[in-house]
Amino acid sequence: MTKRLLTGQVLSFAADPFHAPLDEAVQVDTAGAVLVEGGRIAATGPAAALRAAHPEAEVTDYGQDLICAGFVDAHVHYPQTAIIASWGKRLIDWLNSYTFPEEISFVDPDHAAEIALRYCDLTAANGTTTFVSYCTIHPASVDAIMAEAQGRGQRIVAGKTCMDRNAPEALQDTAQSAYNDSKRLLEKWHGVDRLSYAITPRFSPTSTPEQLAALGALWAEHPDCLMQTHLSEQLDEIAWVRSLYPQARDYLDTYEAHGLLGPRGLYGHAIHLEPRERARLAEVGASLIHCPTSNTFIGSGLFDMAGLMAEGQRIGLATDTGGGSSFSMLRTMAAAYEIGQLRGTPLHPAQLMWLATQGSARALHMDHQIGNVAVGMEADLVVLDLASTPAIAQRAARAEGVWEAIFPTIMMGDDRAIRATWINGRPA
Ligand code: GUN
Numbered sequence: 335m336t337k338r339l340l341t342g343q344v345l346s347f348a349a350d351p352f353h354a355p356l357d358e359a360v361q362v363d364t365a366g367a368v369l370v371e372g373g374r375i376a377a378t379g380p381a382a383a384l385r386a387a388h389p390e391a392e393v394t395d396y397g398q399d400l401i402c403a404g405f406v407d408a409h410v411h412y413p414q415t416a417i418i419a420s421w422g423k424r425l426i427d428w429l430n431s432y433t434f435p436e437e438i439s440f441v442d443p444d445h446a447a448e449i450a451l452r453y454c455d456l457t458a459a460n461g462t463t464t465f466v467s468y469c470t471i472h473p474a475s476v477d478a479i480m481a482e483a484q485g486r487g488q489r490i491v492a493g494k495t496c497m498d499r500n501a502p503e504a505l506q507d508t509a510q511s512a513y514n515d516s517k518r519l520l521e522k523w524h525g526v527d528r529l530s531y532a533i534t535p536r537f538s539p540t541s542t543p544e545q546l547a548a549l550g551a552l553w554a555e556h557p558d559c560l561m562q563t564h565l566s567e568q569l570d571e572i573a574w575v576r577s578l579y580p581q582a583r584d585y586l587d588t589y590e591a592h593g594l595l596g597p598r599g600l601y602g603h604a605i606h607l608e609p610r611e612r613a614r615l616a617e618v619g620a621s622l623i624h625c626p627t628s629n630t631f632i633g634s635g636l637f638d639m640a641g642l643m644a645e646g647q648r649i650g651l652a653t654d655t656g657g658g659s660s661f662s663m664l665r666t667m668a669a670a671y672e673i674g675q676l677r678g679t680p681l682h683p684a685q686l687m688w689l690a691t692q693g694s695a696r697a698l699h700m701d702h703q704i705g706n707v708a709v710g711m712e713a714d715l716v717v718l719d720l721a722s723t724p725a726i727a728q729r730a731a732r733a734e735g736v737w738e739a740i741f742p743t744i745m746m747g748d749d750r751a752i753r754a755t756w757i758n759g760r761p762a
């Protein structure tokens with residue numbers, strides 16, 4: 335088996351920098367190396383020692399570039415690739431004006447395949463190695479993204495979006511067909527190579543209680559699957575949920591009452607939570623997915639990272655393309671930083687990097703497989719050029735310490751900062 339040795343500055347985590355002191359949680363080896371063999375990380379350590387121990391390894395020297403775990407984007411809509419950056423609407427209008435018309439075109443499997451390919455190219459160019467995607471209601475939209483990722487050896491999670499009301503007729507399934515199609519797709523893709531299936535009710539307003547219950551039943555039959563949905567993104571949406579589910583105690587209860595609250599649940603946005611919702615989410619150990627560029631772009635609100643972390647919530651980070659305005663997890667980290675500032679709680683660059691890698695992987699219960707540079711982990715890596723533009727280079731040149739060298743790339747970096755993306759032990 336070919337051994338490859340990547341040398342450069344290597345960033346790895348020993349603990350969660352939200353809950354452990356920085357010097358214990360994170361390490362940057364300025365003359366480090368990563369040995370990759372058979373799609374896994376076989377060793378990490380000082381470059382000189384690993385070169386000496388593995389003289390047969392093919393060496394790629396990344397110089398002063400930063401080698402870290404590939405980015406894990408915990409909430410995206412790949413079918414919205416072509417409508418990213420659509421102007422001027424808030425959530426419900428934005429769905430009706432841009433999103434639903436585009437999703438209707440996924441009835442054509444060739445269109446789905448074309449956008450799946452485009453999406454995977456764009457994310458690889460941005461250093462993202464794993465993403466969790468909503469598809470459309472069309473089963474072929476799931477086949478398209480799964481097949482594309484499978485061909486690249488990529489670890490992804492995806493699921494058929496289910497909607498049986500409050501959406502155009504062409505985008506509606508039924509409670510029964512959503513159950514049947516999701517079950518068939520799950521049996522086809524879940525656990526095949528590096529692919530996982532997520533049961534995917536879009537959100538409570540576009541599902542009847544019958545559909546939520548059918549998908550809750552499917553999840554109970556397949557508890558090892560993830561379940562993804564949206565929760566408390568905008569105030570208008572929450573008011574709409576209240577009117578559609580008058581018996582529910584709150585938004586979360588619309589899921590809870592139908593078997594859709596569990597530790598493997600991913601709840602996107604989770605901005606305007608009630609105290610009961612926060613307590614239940616923490617008690618269950620469910621995952622909240624922070625989508626900062628989306629939350630500012632659609633005008634949704636400011637996620638309470640510091641408060642939710644202090645409560646011990648499990649939190650991942652995501653672009654939410656195309657409600658989010660970027661494919662880049664660097665840009666997404668920058669937006670998370672800015673939202674932290676607006677709440678008076680700035681995030682340390684180590685915390686931002688953790689959220690984009692280990693934190694998101696932990697939200698997916700995949701932190702033992704991806705999201706860190708450590709022996710035995712799958713070899714999904716991103717190599718960052720910390721001087722990718724003149725503006726970044728001149729700031730990084732003044733850095734006192736490694737975090738000051740990394741932070742300008744987090745705040746100002748984009749796909750030009752991505753020197754290389756390695757997926758499954760191979761350069762993408
Ligand atoms: N809520 C329900 N569907 C969507 C979607 O596609 N994007 C966002 N941002 N929120 C949603």
Ligand code: ZN
Pocket residue numbers: 409410411564602654657
């Ligand atoms: Zn979303």
